[in-house]
Amino acid sequence: MKKLVILGAGTGGTILANTLSAKLDPRVWSIVVIDKAKEHYYQPGFLFLPFKLYGYENKEDVTQPITRHLPQGVRFLNAEIKLIDHKNKTVETSEGDYDYDWLIIALGCDARASEVEGLPEAIGKNAFMYYTVEDALAMQKALDAFTDGRLIMNIADMPIKCPVTPIEYVFLADYYFTLKGIRDRVEISLVTPLTGAFTKPLASKALMNIAEEKGIKIVPNFAVSGVDHEKRVLTSFSGEKVEYDFLASIPPNLGPDVIEESGLGNGMGYAVTDERTLKSRKADNIYVLGDCTNVPTSKAGSVAHFEAEIVEANFLRELDGKEPLPDFDGHSNCFIESGYHKALLFDFNYDTEPLPGQFPLAVLGPFSLLKETRLNHWGKMAFKYVYWNLLLTGHLPGDPLLPAQMSLSGKDLTDYKPHHHDGGQNK
Ligand SMILES: Cc1cc2nc3c(=O)[nH]c(=O)nc-3n(C[C@H](O)[C@H](O)[C@H](O)COP(=O)(O)OP(=O)(O)OC[C@H]3O[C@@H](n4cnc5c(N)ncnc54)[C@H](O)[C@@H]3O)c2cc1C
Structure with a gap:
């Protein structure tokens, strides 16, 4: 055999x-x-568990x-x-x-908390994570008890799993505190090592505009060096400080x-x-x-x-004795929840950053790219069913429904500057 x-x-x-x-x-x-x-685990559900949103409340909602x-x-x-x-x-x-x-x-x-000085000691006191089901449920309990103050979402370093979750997290926090009737008592900030809300410029701009509308502050270029949970402060390698009351942390992600x-x-x-x-x-x-x-x-x-x-x-x-083909183009496709039953959709690859326009999809689509819509939100909600029933079992038809390689069809190419990827590897 x-x-x-x-x-x-x-x-x-x-x-x-x-x-x-x-x-x-x-x-x-x-x-x-x-x-x-x-x-x-259906890991996309980890994002909703802390806020008990959209039917995600317990471990059973994300586990099979x-x-x-x-x-x-x-x-x-x-x-x-x-x-x-x-x-x-x-x-x-x-x-x-x-x-x-x-x-x-x-x-x-x-996600490894031990990579940030002081973070392991802060976890469970005034710092929380959501990259495992246990952490997401611990954060849920802490958010239930949080009534006012500064909530900071901090990304320690890139790359991280699903790089849009931190911006989704602050958008959902805005929605959650509004539903709770205490939004005016909570300051929400995203403290990030990136130059903006996301790694790619056009998408970053779209997300920063939404953050501004929601009164969410973005603190860019902040490379965290440590957390002091007693003083409630984050320090960067260049000596800047950001004070917090509730820290939502994404520590470095390692293989x-x-x-x-x-x-x-x-x-x-x-x-x-x-x-x-x-x-x-x-x-x-x-x-x-x-x-x-x-x-x-x-x-x-x-x-x-x-x-x-x-x-x-x-x-x-x-x-069959043939050479493998160099066919993977870096295609990535993700919905970005922005609260209030709305979401954006990004579709990109190694050479093409997320562009505006339409994403054609038989029956359900087209979805709007780089734009908040209710249909995008329902697309994200439906994805849980698709994940368990079609995607994992290999029954989700790729071509032409969701092809492995990115298509430019429907995309608005006005600001499209092809970037020919040089074959370099990320960190
Ligand atoms: C909060 C959050 C939100 C997300 N949202 C989205 C989203 O909206 N859309 C999206 O596309 N993706 C999202 N993701 C990312 C997505 O879940 C992952 O990219 C995807 O699950 C990766 O699949 P994988 O097979 O590489 O790894 P995983 O699905 O993580 O599987 C790795 C497996 O390896 C096992 N393993 C690891 N080490 C060992 C070892 N030494 N011995 C034995 N077993 C081991 C683990 O137990 C695990 O079962 C999100 C992730 C998170 C955390």
Whole structure:
């Protein structure tokens, strides 16, 4: 038997377990999926849990068993991955060693509070996070009790998972405190190392305008060096200080230690990956996708989904003795909630920043790009159903509905300046 081992049963790993098990002959291939967790989280819901908005209140609203989404014929191993010995094509786990012919790595990334001085001591007192279900629920409790003062959302460093969540967070905070009737008693600021609300200029401008309308302050170019929870102050490396009463923190996001310790990483736990073919640049017979790559696009579920299509096609090509194709264009697509049942939509890739215009989508669409609409909000709400029922199981038709490669169709090209990506890798 030939062995395909998939590391991680999150978005990327689950999609590929489904699509590849449908393509590979079970008489020839065995497929094992390894994950230390037993539960799969719908992570976009973590953003709503702190505010108890749009039907997200409890752990059950974002959680399902991993095995519910894996197909029959795929073996699930609930174990911690300790080392990828790529020279001997073996994965060492807490439940024993597994050798492979081909390996797919989809191990995600984590927010690490320990990377910011003073943050671990502040967590649970006046600082909170929302990148895990437990943290999001702890923040929910703290927000329930918060009645007035300065609420700061701070991004410590880039890259982070889903880089639009901090701006969504401050927009939703504005909506939440308005619903609670205490908006006039809360100052809301986004304190960010970026030059604005987002990494790309046109989108950043659109988001900054909305922030201004909502009375949300943006403090740019702030590289946090530490948190003092007793004095309630954030300090930057250049000595600036920002005072807070409630800190919503996104600490540095790092890839899994096992990637680094196995010699596959870029120094931050992100696997060094060819940004077009999605093959590991450090070892043979390995593909990488999702948040744990170092490819210079957003760390988002939509990206993991588009990458899964490219990995599937390239892996099958290699089994046929063909070269993998450089087909991944960095496509990312995300809804940005702005409160009051409205959202924006961004669609971009390595070369094209988010542009205004329309995003054609059969039946539901078209959605408006870079503009707040109710339809975009309902698109985001519907996505939870799509995620659990179509996307994970590999039943969401890509082309022509949601193609892996970005299309310029519907986009307003007036301010379009093609940026030819030089192939450099992000941090
Ligand atoms: C607050 C928030 C909001 C978001 N909103 C959106 C959104 O609106 N739209 C969007 O597209 N994306 C969004 N995302 C991002 C999206 O959830 C991720 O990009 C996506 O889940 C990445 O998939 P993945 O397969 O790379 O990693 P994951 O889905 O995180 O899966 C990684 C898996 O690897 C396992 N693992 C890690 N290390 C080990 C180990 N050593 N041993 C065994 N198992 C291990 C983990 O247990 C996990 O199951 C959001 C994320 C967050 C946190």
